[in-house]
Amino acid sequence: MAAQRLTFKEMCAKFDVTPRTLRYYEYIELLKPDREGRARFYGPRDSARMKLILRGRKFGFSLEDIRQWLLIYEKEGTDVQMKAWIELADGQLEELAEQRKQLDQAMLELQRLRDDTAKALKS
Structure with missing residues (x-):
């Protein structure tokens, strides 16, 4: 069974973020969706990262602080x-x-x- 992937629009809806926000998180490399032509697809890894990003923002952390958090999360630090x-x-x-x-x-x-x-x- 293939891992569930979300489209750009589905990702925005699931996490209640604007397309601009999602594109910005990609631009600063917090998220790295799979690309097929112009389409973007987000897998379970991106969903988990997005949850951590939003949690970090809720706690008042800067995006650079969140980047460090994600590095620890991914590599066990x-x-x-x-x-x-x-x-x-x-x-x-x-x-x-x-x-x-x-x-x-x-x-x-x-x-x-x-x-x-x-x-x-x-x-």
Whole structure:
């Protein structure tokens, strides 16, 4: 049984990305679809890589950081690569914690302003 391949359009739909995004990921060599003429076909490897790319973006990593992540994922990484990845992840976790703190503060302030406005309306 042949491995399932997705067309360009199917890949965009499956991962809810724009054609421009998918082409860009190919251009910077994060994805390497099979080409048959002008058609592109994405196999299980590309789907797995796309999941990791989107997960990395969700965590706030740059595409270059994601490239390093993919190298480790594919080649099981050297100790040096894995240690570098841990440092990178630690830095991103700190950044996300700071963003959470700022968001919590903004939400508290907005809630106070909202409550003050609601009180003013009742008066």
